[in-house]
Amino acid sequence: xxxxxxxxxxxVSPGERATLSCRAxxxxxxxxxxxxxxxxxxxxxxxxxxxxxxxxxxxxxxGSGSGTDFTLTISSLEPEDFAVYYCQQRSNWxxxxxxxxxxxx
Amino acid sequence: EVQLLESGGSLVQPGGSLRLxxxxxxxxxxxxxxxxxxxxxxxxxxxxxVISGSGNNAYYxxxxxxxxxxxxxxxxxxxxxxMNSLTVEDTAIYYCAKGTWGAGVSQHFDHWGQGTLVTVxx
Numbered sequence: 536x537x538x539x540x541x542x543x544x545x546x547v548s549p550g551e552r553a554t555l556s557c558r559a560x561x562x563x564x565x566x567x568x569x570x571x572x573x574x575x576x577x578x579x580x581x582x583x584x585x586x587x588x589x590x591x592x593x594x595x596x597x598g599s600g601s602g603t604d605f606t607l608t609i610s611s612l613e614p615e616d617f618a619v620y621y622c623q624q625r626s627n628w629x630x631x632x633x634x635x636x637x638x639x640x
Numbered sequence: 641e642v643q644l645l646e647s648g649g650s651l652v653q654p655g656g657s658l659r660l661x662x663x664x665x666x667x668x669x670x671x672x673x674x675x676x677x678x679x680x681x682x683x684x685x686x687x688x689x690v691i692s693g694s695g696n697n698a699y700y701x702x703x704x705x706x707x708x709x710x711x712x713x714x715x716x717x718x719x720x721x722x723m724n725s726l727t728v729e730d731t732a733i734y735y736c737a738k739g740t741w742g743a744g745v746s747q748h749f750d751h752w753g754q755g756t757l758v759t760v761x762x
Contacts, residue, residue, distance in 0.1 A: 577752040
């Protein structure tokens with residue numbers, strides 16, 4: 536299953552809303568996760584099974600979608616949120632999307 | 641607190657071998673699958689392999705199947721990745737990642753190590 540993330544880069548000002556997209560080449564039901572990766576760090580699980588926030592993840596992060604179209608929304612960007620975000624499916628083996636870089640506008 | 645600590649990465653020549661280790665703590669080792677995920681320099685994430693919490697089942701990506709072997713030692717709370725016939729395309733940071741379930745390929749990854757760098761070059 537191929538996951539396509541868009542846009543590749545998203546330029547946003549602190550305090551603004553960010554909306555990231557992940558589209559699957561075939562249905563993954565709700566078996567989709569989102570990860571955040573800051574420079575020089577390991578990925579961190581944010582959202583699993585499309586909409587469930589992982590332990591300790593702030594409420595400004597939310598996930599939605601099912602089937603082939605998914606969205607990660609960051610309601611009000613904090614300085615530490617500028618990072619690369621990856622989606623990942625577990626419906627058929629495991630694949631990751633190519634990532635969306637969220638940078639400062 | 642869940643912790644994962646990888647080691648074993650180094651510079652190796654094409655065709656060579658390397659064994660990575662991941663020591664874990666803070667959870668019941670036999671209850672969760674453990675995975676290796678890699679990231680080539682400046683690139684995205686690629687799942688490599690998973691081993692069930694019991695250690696009885698293992699799966700591999702097509703890109704490493706037949707060359708890499710995952711194993712685990714429940715007495716040492718350690719997961720290993722034996723990598724043979726390495727090519728330059730295997731150059732990456734290798735992360736150990738805890739799965740959200742006890743078995744199977746269908747996993748999300750809720751805890752990650754800091755990674756260990758494998759460089760394949762002559």
